Amino acid sequence: MDQRVPEQDASGEPARTMRADAQRNRTRILEAAETVFAAKGPSASTEEIAQKAGVGIGTVFRHFPTKESLLKAIMNAVAVRLAEETRALAAQGDPATAFFTFFTRTVEQAAEQKTVVDLLAQAGIPVTVAKPVLALREAVEVLVGKAQQAGAVRSDVRVPEIMALLIGVCQASLHTRLEPDLRARTLAIVFAGLRPAAATG
Amino acid sequence: MDQRVPEQDASGEPARTMRADAQRNRTRILEAAETVFAAKGPSASTEEIAQKAGVGIGTVFRHFPTKESLLKAIMNAVAVRLAEETRALAAQGDPATAFFTFFTRTVEQAAEQKTVVDLLAQAGIPVTVAKPVLALREAVEVLVGKAQQAGAVRSDVRVPEIMALLIGVCQASLHTRLEPDLRARTLAIVFAGLRPAAATG
Amino acid sequence: MDQRVPEQDASGEPARTMRADAQRNRTRILEAAETVFAAKGPSASTEEIAQKAGVGIGTVFRHFPTKESLLKAIMNAVAVRLAEETRALAAQGDPATAFFTFFTRTVEQAAEQKTVVDLLAQAGIPVTVAKPVLALREAVEVLVGKAQQAGAVRSDVRVPEIMALLIGVCQASLHTRLEPDLRARTLAIVFAGLRPAAATG
Amino acid sequence: MDQRVPEQDASGEPARTMRADAQRNRTRILEAAETVFAAKGPSASTEEIAQKAGVGIGTVFRHFPTKESLLKAIMNAVAVRLAEETRALAAQGDPATAFFTFFTRTVEQAAEQKTVVDLLAQAGIPVTVAKPVLALREAVEVLVGKAQQAGAVRSDVRVPEIMALLIGVCQASLHTRLEPDLRARTLAIVFAGLRPAAATG
DNA sequence: AATGAATGAGTTTTCATTCAT
DNA sequence: CATGAATGAAAACTCATTCAT
Structure with a gap:
């Protein structure tokens, strides 16, 4: 049932094999983070990024266990x-x-x-x-x-x-x-x- | 009976005539702030500055009613x-x-x-x-x-x-x-x- | 998978569809607030209300982003x-x-x-x-x-x-x-x- | 040197015998307090009252050792x-x-x-x-x-x-x-x- | 006696992070 | 896995009260 995707990365280090939807979320979070951080600098709140990405804040932290790790990824x-x-x-x-x-x-x-x-x-x-x-x-x-x-x-x-x-x-x-x-x-x-x-x- | 000091300024705008101790504190706060902000950037906490200056936090806010005003002053x-x-x-x-x-x-x-x-x-x-x-x-x-x-x-x-x-x-x-x-x-x-x-x- | 409660309201305006526990907390906060404000007037501290409601202070502010908004709600x-x-x-x-x-x-x-x-x-x-x-x-x-x-x-x-x-x-x-x-x-x-x-x- | 005034009171309980200027200050504080409290309620700050009365805050507290006592006096x-x-x-x-x-x-x-x-x-x-x-x-x-x-x-x-x-x-x-x-x-x-x-x- | 600077506990509010649903 | 509610440690700021000048 889990459709795995072989990881194309191009967006940071993690993600070995990932469910398709997880992969999708990861990308959307990165995009949102880039936009938001670009506009407001690194002090922008993680919550705002989650919102812009259309995911729950928990999802952000599942993918990037730390705000800093998110910053690095982008x-x-x-x-x-x-x-x-x-x-x-x-x-x-x-x-x-x-x-x-x-x-x-x-x-x-x-x-x-x-x-x-x-x-x-x-x-x-x-x-x-x-x-x-x-x-x-x-x-x-x-x-x-x-x-x-x-x-x-x-x-x-x-x-x-x-x-x-x-x-x-x-x-x-x-x-x-x-x-x-x-x-x-x-x-x-x-x-x-x-x-x-x-x-x- | 309140020994006033004519203020030499050279360190920010306010302070017309100030009690000697207030003048002293103001200077110490500015010095502390400069050090701390220099090291940690403007997100450093006001509390830390107060501590480094050896004054209570209230004193910092008496001299600079806003964190921003402190930043500007330094x-x-x-x-x-x-x-x-x-x-x-x-x-x-x-x-x-x-x-x-x-x-x-x-x-x-x-x-x-x-x-x-x-x-x-x-x-x-x-x-x-x-x-x-x-x-x-x-x-x-x-x-x-x-x-x-x-x-x-x-x-x-x-x-x-x-x-x-x-x-x-x-x-x-x-x-x-x-x-x-x-x-x-x-x-x-x-x-x-x-x-x-x-x-x- | 998130058991929603259709909200019976009767206790303030917000809350369209809320997780059961959130609904419960919201009610408890309102009750606590009513008691505390009733006893001490609107200058009572939000912290006290959180304590009486048995929730963290963050929870109170998640439900009512401002003290004033809490007051209005009750x-x-x-x-x-x-x-x-x-x-x-x-x-x-x-x-x-x-x-x-x-x-x-x-x-x-x-x-x-x-x-x-x-x-x-x-x-x-x-x-x-x-x-x-x-x-x-x-x-x-x-x-x-x-x-x-x-x-x-x-x-x-x-x-x-x-x-x-x-x-x-x-x-x-x-x-x-x-x-x-x-x-x-x-x-x-x-x-x-x-x-x-x-x-x- | 201290010109005492026999106290006419008419303004609260204390003040047995007072230097003339102290008496004057007391009156001015009471007047200021009445105005300010009337306008903003009892949560108005003592500092503001001192300012309106044209005295230092220390003076207010010398006359009325507590905010509450000031309130009672007025x-x-x-x-x-x-x-x-x-x-x-x-x-x-x-x-x-x-x-x-x-x-x-x-x-x-x-x-x-x-x-x-x-x-x-x-x-x-x-x-x-x-x-x-x-x-x-x-x-x-x-x-x-x-x-x-x-x-x-x-x-x-x-x-x-x-x-x-x-x-x-x-x-x-x-x-x-x-x-x-x-x-x-x-x-x-x-x-x-x-x-x-x-x-x- | 007057002054106003200093104090610090208390208050509101934010936000990264955890955890139950 | 996803979600978003809960948490609580800061952080900025206020103010009654004390105390050096």
């Missing part, structure tokens, strides 16, 4: 998505542009998503990061590497400081709340700093 | 301090260096002080900021102006994006927690982006 | 009860007696119940009263109308002043605390004032 | 005033009218003064009433006695029920908030009940 989910996008960009044509496009796009998303910022903050710390977050980090490394080979990014900069800048601008973007113009000018400075001196002169 | 206090430091730097010798010194120093402080970050976040938003925060903003403007006249900063960058970067790097610094090396490399990129292209080539 | 509950009693009296035999019986009985209850008094006070004010309180007001109107048709109450008195007197004597009764004799003499005066002059002479 | 003060007015009415011309005038006037005052109501409530209870309140009670007795001798009030009614009615109508008047018309009709019923049957027919 970070991972976002990480997976971002990593995918990043890999897609890396696979595309122009290596010189790809990295800057990624950077810009990420900051734009962050302007509306507290979650992305927190996520990136985690990716910046090399300790105890879950696999999906590491995957993101690696995808970025690839992107940067190609950009450097293409001469679009100075060869002496390394990934950690790029992540730091990415996080920083994302967070600043959050606070400056959607001022596309200002965002562009801020990015321009960072990009100027990343490009080889020759490329600017 | 933001202002930090702003006053930062603004003073900034002005001092501006008055000093080399305009070409002063701005970069300020930027670096502020980021270093932020690495340990959540408060500074939140404060700067406020300074970045031009809406309804208290006077001390505005004062800080203006002090930065002066500093940047001088650096531009000295040819140390590109003349087309404006203060808002500089504030955005400052906030961003401060916040990133908070998350990367005390990695002086990484911090230096991150700043190097930003500074490279700020300097005129000619200066680099 | 007023409504009492109103419902009073209105029912009043209608029952109106349906009974002698219209000439029914009204006076109602008046006397209500005052007797009030002698022990602060709540009833406050409730009646509400019924006396024609502004924004909840439905149950209005229902009570209407039930009284019927009762008075019949008494007037039976010639037991002067035809020129109207309901508002009767409510005012009812409230007044109830409140006085509260303060004079259980002096049945004095209560009777007080009511005698009011009743004499309500009866047609002819009936007295 | 009740007494009002009682003294009422008793005086009552005696004045008794001394005047028409005994048949005096009592009804007193009743009406008192109710009118009560419509705006919570204090008067609470005071009268106390007067209704024969236990442990302070002297001034007793004085009021006696003044009313005189008034009623004269009205009865003049045949304006039934000879079988006694003071306690009259006090009960007075309290009741006062309180109702408080709740019905200043509806002069309704107040008049309510009083009419009570007065009809108090007058001898013959007088009505």
